Structure formats: structure tokens, C-alpha cells
Amino acid sequence: MLIGGIEAGGTKFVCAVGDENGKVLDKVSFPTGDPDATLAEAKAFFDQHDITALGVGTFGPVDLNRHSDTYGNILNTPKTKWRNYPLLKKFQADYSVPVYLDTDVNAACLGEYNYGVSRGVDSCLYITVGTGIGAGLVQDGKVFQGRNHSEMGHILVQKHEEDPFEGACPSHGSCIEGLASGTAIEKRYSKKGIELVDNEKVWEIEAYYLAQAIMNYFVVLQPEKIILGGGVMKQEKLYSMIRQQFMELLNGYLQVENVNELIVAPSLEDEQGVLGAIALCE
Amino acid sequence: MLIGGIEAGGTKFVCAVGDENGKVLDKVSFPTGDPDATLAEAKAFFDQHDITALGVGTFGPVDLNRHSDTYGNILNTPKTKWRNYPLLKKFQADYSVPVYLDTDVNAACLGEYNYGVSRGVDSCLYITVGTGIGAGLVQDGKVFQGRNHSEMGHILVQKHEEDPFEGACPSHGSCIEGLASGTAIEKRYSKKGIELVDNEKVWEIEAYYLAQAIMNYFVVLQPEKIILGGGVMKQEKLYSMIRQQFMELLNGYLQVENVNELIVAPSLEDEQGVLGAIALCE
Ligand SMILES: Nc1ncnc2c1ncn2[C@@H]1O[C@H](COP(=O)(O)OP(=O)(O)O)[C@@H](O)[C@H]1O
Ligand SMILES: Nc1ncnc2c1ncn2[C@@H]1O[C@H](COP(=O)(O)OP(=O)(O)O)[C@@H](O)[C@H]1O
Ligand SMILES: [Zn+2]
Numbered sequence: 001m002l003i004g005g006i007e008a009g010g011t012k013f014v015c016a017v018g019d020e021n022g023k024v025l026d027k028v029s030f031p032t033g034d035p036d037a038t039l040a041e042a043k044a045f046f047d048q049h050d051i052t053a054l055g056v057g058t059f060g061p062v063d064l065n066r067h068s069d070t071y072g073n074i075l076n077t078p079k080t081k082w083r084n085y086p087l088l089k090k091f092q093a094d095y096s097v098p099v100y101l102d103t104d105v106n107a108a109c110l111g112e113y114n115y116g117v118s119r120g121v122d123s124c125l126y127i128t129v130g131t132g133i134g135a136g137l138v139q140d141g142k143v144f145q146g147r148n149h150s151e152m153g154h155i156l157v158q159k160h161e162e163d164p165f166e167g168a169c170p171s172h173g174s175c176i177e178g179l180a181s182g183t184a185i186e187k188r189y190s191k192k193g194i195e196l197v198d199n200e201k202v203w204e205i206e207a208y209y210l211a212q213a214i215m216n217y218f219v220v221l222q223p224e225k226i227i228l229g230g231g232v233m234k235q236e237k238l239y240s241m242i243r244q245q246f247m248e249l250l251n252g253y254l255q256v257e258n259v260n261e262l263i264v265a266p267s268l269e270d271e272q273g274v275l276g277a278i279a280l281c282e
Numbered sequence: 283m284l285i286g287g288i289e290a291g292g293t294k295f296v297c298a299v300g301d302e303n304g305k306v307l308d309k310v311s312f313p314t315g316d317p318d319a320t321l322a323e324a325k326a327f328f329d330q331h332d333i334t335a336l337g338v339g340t341f342g343p344v345d346l347n348r349h350s351d352t353y354g355n356i357l358n359t360p361k362t363k364w365r366n367y368p369l370l371k372k373f374q375a376d377y378s379v380p381v382y383l384d385t386d387v388n389a390a391c392l393g394e395y396n397y398g399v400s401r402g403v404d405s406c407l408y409i410t411v412g413t414g415i416g417a418g419l420v421q422d423g424k425v426f427q428g429r430n431h432s433e434m435g436h437i438l439v440q441k442h443e444e445d446p447f448e449g450a451c452p453s454h455g456s457c458i459e460g461l462a463s464g465t466a467i468e469k470r471y472s473k474k475g476i477e478l479v480d481n482e483k484v485w486e487i488e489a490y491y492l493a494q495a496i497m498n499y500f501v502v503l504q505p506e507k508i509i510l511g512g513g514v515m516k517q518e519k520l521y522s523m524i525r526q527q528f529m530e531l532l533n534g535y536l537q538v539e540n541v542n543e544l545i546v547a548p549s550l551e552d553e554q555g556v557l558g559a560i561a562l563c564e
């Protein structure tokens with residue numbers, strides 16, 4: 001049985017066919033362009049395969065409220081051509097098989113849960129620290145969702161006393177996305193993260209914010225595993241800095257047997273998104 | 283069919299028998315004393331009724347991790363006689379019917395979800411602001427739980443600039459329980475909340491903290507309904523103050539059609555706990 005999966009990112013689309021064991025059999029990737037053209041490119045790939053279902057993990061924000069008229073539409077994205085694009089309806093029109101839609105980060109979480117570093121646990125939180133910050137939770141094998149997908153990137157944190165930056169989020173002065181995303185780093189220092197590798201203060205402040213957000217997610221959701229992915233986490237020293245600050249914030253209130261096992265990197269070499277998209281079809 | 287429910291509070295026990303429609307047919311309440319004696323008093327009540335199942339919503343912290351050897355035990359409570367008390371095992375030994383255990387606030391949430399103000403919604407968060415602060419989420423009819431029950435009272439918030447209080451939580455300088463519980467109010471002002479009714483600053487600070495916590499719960503969990511209960515919320519003016527500050531913090535990032543419908547008081551006249559305990563058996 002072949003299943004199709006798409007990681008529909010703001011920068012690139014990854015399309016794959018795989019089986020229910022998480023084995024990718026064919027894969028293609030291309031830049032995200034205009035919506036209809038991009039979907040046509042995906043279709044050309046899947047036309048070569050006999051898939052029985054299609055799963056899509058998409059960039060957002062996207063309307064995932066099943067009671068909504070605009071269910072499955074891309075919402076208010078800075079990518080103007082995609083704004084209000086009826087993504088799910090377009091896929092449903094293009095394919096004769098069932099289509100399952102969720103966010104990119106929820107799909108990545110499900111990928112790691114089914115096939116990666118969080119196999120065997122009951123609950124897993126996946127946080128992506130890239131252009132923005134987003135997170136998804138899989139609990140007992142299912143993606144968690146309230147009235148819509150979660151917006152964990154907009155949780156509020158305490159400002160670092162040496163950080164005068166007013167935040168990069170247009171809505172909130174001190175949400176984690178506004179203070180710790182790749183975009184926030186770039187705006188604060190007028191340099192990209194990769195150019196700031198040797199500036200220790202940058203990563204101290206970054207870890208300070210991420211540890212706070214993780215502390216808050218942890219007490220609310222109590223996941224067994226917390227995966228940190230995304231471009232900014234390529235700075236691998238962040239993992240140990242975040243773990244240490246997280247344990248200081250938690251301050252023994254809840255037991256954590258081994259923080260190195262709790263807070264980890266993704267394990268699927270950038271295939272977690274597309275594997276999770278495939279897993280959405282189960 | 284009769285079902286038994288117990289709201290096992292730190293101060294008092296409420297025992298009730300009801301039917302599956304949420305109708306309470308008999309009820310009794312008595313102070314919480316030594317563990318064995320208190321359970322015996324509950325047993326004497328239920329011996330008069332022919333119940334088919336027993337649900338218990340208990341004070342905490344309690345071990346609800348099903349993989350744990352101490353599953354169902356009370357954990358490190360200040361009530362020393364109850365510390366490490368194997369609550370669930372004792373109930374199971376006392377009764378020949380199935381016993382279901384959860385936290386008091388999760389039970390209250392389920393009570394309101396099934397029979398109260400959040401009937402008909404898919405997800406509901408119940409926050410209790412009393413001696414401590416706790417919260418529970420019901421999603422699609424089920425109590426949400428990670429590796430253990432959530433500890434939402436220990437989410438971190440930003441200090442109010444006019445609040446020099448160092449917090450009442452022994453672990454965290456700025457968690458919501460440490461800054462906004464009834465205990466925190468008492469410690470900060472050396473007076474009980476009820477004696478501070480006319481001091482506007484008290485309630486401005488209280489609303490400031492609670493609005494922050496709610497903002498964070500909201501972006502993470504996206505509940506359709508947020509119920510605020512507990513002794514401190516008897517100060518009814520808090521509801522409108524919290525709603526206003528919450529909307530300012532959210533700052534239009536997510537759409538809220540009517541905040542007066544989103545953030546509400548409990549509706550079951552202090553029976554939500556025992557009704558929820560009964561509903562745990564479903
Ligand atoms: N090695 C690196 N070190 C620090 N920051 C990085 C690194 N690589 C990428 N980034 C930052 O991560 C962000 C992009 O994140 P990424 O996860 O790759 O993309 P996206 O979030 O758009 O899917 C950019 O802000 C970029 O500057
Ligand atoms: N009318 C009131 N106004 C303000 N605070 C109150 C009021 N009634 C009770 N409280 C406070 O609420 C706390 C007790 O909360 P409650 O929910 O009644 O009990 P518990 O949390 O122990 O179950 C105490 O700190 C008390 O001072
Ligand atoms: Zn924000």
C-alpha cells in the first residue's frame with residue numbers, strides 16, 4: 001500500500017510516497033511558488049504513483065477548525081498569493097483519494113512519534129525554532145488540537161534583563177516567537193544567526209527564552225519527550241544550555257529522570273515532516 | 283443505574299450518588315480528617331446505596347501515571363498524614379465496583395463539560411483559583427493528560443511592576459500559583475482576600491497575573507471555553523478585569539468572537555466536582 005505525503009513549507013515543498021512502516025520509496029522537492037503551479041508540480045509527481053491516501057503538513061496559519069466554513073484554507077500569511085488559498089479543497093479536487101491536512105509542525109511531531117526519537121512514548125512535543133516558532137503535540141498517537149491548531153509560539157515570556165529588543169511579533173511585545181525565532185535574532189542584531197556563532201551572549205539569551213517557553217509547555221502538557229528542531233537549533237550548543245536553564249526554572253518541582261532524554265534533537269534527518277504527513281493518513 | 287462520586291478535597295469530602303444524566307440523588311459532606319477514618323466515613327454513606335461504579339476527584343498532587351508503581355497514590359502534600367497514601371488502592375480494596383480516579387480540577391472540568399456551562403463545546407479549560415491554582419482540560423469528552431496530570435499552576439508569568447512580593451511557591455519565584463493564589467494574596471498583604479475587597483490595587487494585580495496565565499493556556503491549548511472557579515473568584519469583578527487584560531494581551535492575534543462567552547464562571551453551584559467524579563465512570 002502506497003501513501004503520499006507532502007511537507008508544504010513556505011520555502012519548499014517536499015513530496016514523497018512511502019509505506020505504512022515509514023519507508024520512503026520516492027521523493028521530490030521543489031521551491032514553493034504560486035499556489036496553483038506548486039500544486040500542479042506536486043500532482044505531476046504523485047501521478048507516477050498509485051497512492052491510496054494523501055497527507056499534507058502545511059505552513060500556516062491554516063484553518064483547522066472543522067466547524068469552520070474556511071476549514072483547510074491558508075489564513076493570514078505574509079505570502080500574499082497564498083492568503084485565503086483553499087488548500088484542502090484544491091487537493092481534494094486534484095486527487096481521488098482521501099486527503100488529510102495538518103500543520104507542518106504537527107506532522108513533524110507525528111513523524112518522530114511514529115518512526116523517530118519519540119517512538120514508544122505516550123506523548124511528545126515538537127518545537128520548531130526557525131523563521132517563526134511553532135509547536136505540536138502528539139498524545140496517545142493523535143495530534144492534539146483545540147478549537148484550532150495550537151499557537152504555542154505566542155506564549156509570553158519574561159524579558160532577559162540585558163535584552164532591550166522590543167520583539168519581532170507585531171502583536172506581542174514578549175512572545176517567544178517575537179523574542180527567539182530566527183527572525184527575532186536577525187532583527188535584534190541586524191545579522192543572521194549563522195553570523196553570530198561566536199557571540200556567546202546571543203545564545204545565552206536565546207536559551208534563556210526557549211527554556212522559559214519549554215518550562216511553561218512542560219507544566220501544562222507534561223510531555224514525555226520534547227524535540228527541538230528548526231534552523232536555529234543547528235547551533236547545537238543550545239541543547240545543553242536550554243536543558244540547564246530548564247532544570248533551574250523547574251527547580252525540582254516535578255521529577256525529571258534524565259533531561260538529556262527529555263529535551264532532544266529530531267532524529268529523522270529532515271524526513272520527519274514528510275513521514276508525519278504520510279502518518280496523518282492512518 | 284446509580285453511580286458514586288467523591289470530591290476528595292483537602293478541607294472537605296463530598297460524596298454523592300447520581301445517575302448518568304447528572305442528577306444527584308443523595309449527597310453528604312464532612313471534613314477531611316485522617317485518611318482511613320475519612321474513607322470509612324465515605325464507605326458508610328455508599329453502603330446505603332447500590333452503586334455500579336465509583337469516581338473520585340482528589341486533591342493533589344497525585345500520581346496519575348499509569349506506568350508508575352505508585353499510580354493512584356497521593357504524593358508530596360503538606361497534609362503529612364496523606365503523604366504517600368495509596369488512595370486508589372484503598373478505594374479498590376473497600377469497594378467491589380470499578381473505581382476511577384482523577385484530580386479535583388479535572389473532575390470539575392468534566393462536570394461542567396457534561397452538565398454545565400461548557401455543554402456542547404469540544405474543549406474546555408477549568409481553572410481553580412483557591413488555596414492553590416490548578417487547571418484541567420477536557421477535550422472531545424476526555425480529560426487531557428500527559429505523563430501525569432498537568433501542573434498548570436506553575437506556569438511562569440511576568441511580574442507586575444508594582445509588586446515586590448517574592449512569590450509563595452517554594453520552587454518558583456514567579457509562577458501563577460505563587461503570585462495569584464489565595465495563599466499568595468494572604469502572604470503578600472498579611473490579610474485574607476475577603477478583607478481586601480476595597481483595595482483596588484489588589485485586584486488589578488490579581489487580574490494582571492491571571493490574564494497572563496490564561497493568555498498562555500489559550501495559545502497552547504486553544505480551548506473553546508475557559509471556566510474560572512475557586513474561592514478567590516468569588517470577587518466577581520475579577521471576571522471583567524481579566525477579560526479586558528486578556529484581550530489586550532492577545533492583541534487581535536487570534537479571533538475571539540465574544541470574550542464574555544469565552545471566560546466564564548462555573549454554573550453548577552459547587553456540584554461540578556462531584557458530578558464530574560460521577561462522569562469519570564463513563
Ligand atoms: N546554522 C544556523 N545557525 C543559526 N541560525 C540558523 C542556522 N541555519 C538557519 N538558521 C536560522 O533559522 C531560520 C530558518 O529556519 P528553518 O527551520 O531553516 O526554516 P523555516 O522555519 O522557514 O522552515 C533563519 O532565521 C536562519 O537564520
Ligand atoms: N469571597 C472571597 N474573596 C476573596 N478570596 C476568597 C473569598 N473566599 C475565599 N477566598 C480565598 O480563597 C481561598 C480558598 O479557596 P477555596 O476554593 O474556597 O478552597 P480550596 O482551594 O482550599 O479548595 C483562600 O485563600 C481564601 O482566602
Ligand atoms: Zn506573538
Ligand SMILES: [Zn+2]
Binds near residue numbers: 451459
Ligand atoms: Zn510554582
